[in-house]
Amino acid sequence: MAVRGVGDEADPRRRVPRTDAVLADPRLAGLRERVRPDALKASVLSALDRVRSGELGPDRVVDVVLRETGEDPTSLRPLLNATGVVVHTNLGRAPLGEDAVRALEIAAGYVDVEYDVATGRRARRGRGAVDALLARVPAAGDALVLNNGAAALVLAATALAGGREIVVSRGELVEIGDGFRIPELLESTGARLREVGTTNRTHPADYRAAIGPDTGFVLKVHPSNFLVRGFTSAVPVRELAGLGVPVVADIGSGLLAPHPSLPDEPDAASWLADGATLVIASGDKLLGGPQCGLALGESAIVQRLRRHSLARALRVDKLTLAALEATLRARSTPTGEAITAAPDVLRHRAEELSRRLAAAEVSARVVASDGLVGGGGAPGLTLPGWAVELPEAYALPLRQGRPGLVARIEQGRCLVDLRCIPSARDEEVVRAVLAATDLIRGTDPG
Structure with missing residues (x-):
């Protein structure tokens, strides 16, 4: 018989809810009527994985599923800006702090x-x-x-x-x-x-x-x-x-x-x-x-x-x-932080992303990537940085994810530049690329 340690009760990963219990939660009744069962279960499993990793508290699972799977009150889609362009006009320009x-x-x-x-x-x-x-x-x-x-x-x-x-x-x-x-x-x-x-x-x-x-x-x-x-x-x-x-x-x-x-x-x-x-x-x-x-x-x-x-x-x-x-x-503001982001920090984050993807057998490598201020500001200035290079086929499924991730397509490559993405959201980038990988592998006739 296993003996529970003194700190086990305090560890939220020891209290991961059962999948069927979450799916039966009364707060998800509306979703069960509108969302396909497989899509709803996939959202629940994703949230439970985040509990196991310590990223999410057990009591937040249903809230996350409702937010990420439910019907949004606006047609605007949340996006991660991985283009390296800080003030991106088409993506709403400056993100608020x-x-x-x-x-x-x-x-x-x-x-x-x-x-x-x-x-x-x-x-x-x-x-x-x-x-x-x-x-x-x-x-x-x-x-x-x-x-x-x-x-x-x-x-x-x-x-x-x-x-x-x-x-x-x-x-x-x-x-x-x-x-x-x-x-x-x-x-x-x-x-x-x-x-x-x-x-x-x-x-x-x-x-x-x-x-x-x-x-x-x-x-x-x-x-x-x-x-x-x-x-x-x-x-x-x-x-x-x-x-x-x-x-x-x-x-x-x-x-x-x-x-x-x-x-x-x-x-x-x-x-x-x-x-x-x-x-x-x-x-x-x-x-x-x-x-x-x-x-x-x-x-x-x-x-x-x-x-x-x-x-x-x-x-x-x-x-x-x-x-x-x-x-x-x-x-400070997210805009200011993105403009002044240190190249060494960006390279470290890109290398960590590449390492995580390589563990999932995703073809990715770190490459130099110059960012831009954008929005009509400092047109002659480039911002030295780094990005993770993926095959171009990743661009579309990444954009269509939830949240969508907009990368830069350059010379037949899909470049994921982390300059404009807060480091606290790097885990979301990993999940977005892995989800896109599943789609690509699932639809690849080979």
Whole structure:
């Protein structure tokens, strides 16, 4: 007769529920009606394996089965980003950190988004997010949060240059995502564009010659998603600020202060210090928060934007304000951690993944893999790292898994890059590849 050890009762692996007991649990009644028996049993067995490995507590089995097998309340599919592209536009750009997710849970109910609990009266909307933003960028006199960067630019053009001219370099009239172009966006506000310079070279004299009584402001746009090299010339913000008219500067990516890993990316604090009247930035991308647009600058100018009637149509909801405030107050974000991930750590994780797969007789090897910032940020910068190489046939079943894993297809290979996947989820990557292996082996006619 086996003698139970002193610590056995405390070991959750000693209390693995029976498969039939889990399948009969009343909480799974709805699933038993909607899900195929073999699929439901497979989900239960997978959860029980996680209990045996110590990854999951015995009392969490049914919750996990419900979450992973049940009918989701949204058509959006959870994905693991194994592409190596940090700010991946098609995958929702910046993933939110734990603090931001917690903030969304709080904001889901009734909250004091524009209510003063001390006086019982209406308060300024989103003051927490604005205060957090100003704490990060002290050079700004005030700030406004809008639903994206393009909205902030449209509001600035409407409020500051409606029926007047915006002076801008031809080399900065860029096209942004999904075919939207800055010239068309600005002209839709009723402002007129006064283009100066050429595609590759613009000088201070070009701006001076164009500025006149009808000038609403000078616009400076960081190209973000492309580079022009060679015989080029551009006028920096500090020189534009001396022209005697407001300067609206769109940095695009959302960097609030200089970042040592992104030396060529402009930031809001520096451009405000150089004399920009208003800086427009993204709230996600490099900042790593929810998608929104930020307008920071002189108090009087920001107030003009805030009081303009169009601002009401472009404002963000309580969920965005909550997630943005939490992101601004957090010590780090998943985006920042992915950008600065150490190559040695990435190689170690890739080697461990390769070892686990080799034990299951999966053909995998570790290869060098350069990541990218993505989202229009730092287009000329590569992020050294490592990936696990699989046959290209893995790409589709990995994407269709639960959660789906989106890898990078390159030269007939499927590369699983762990840069954008938290190390705590490496076990999910292993299970995803093994599940894809079972599908491939099961459908292979050979």
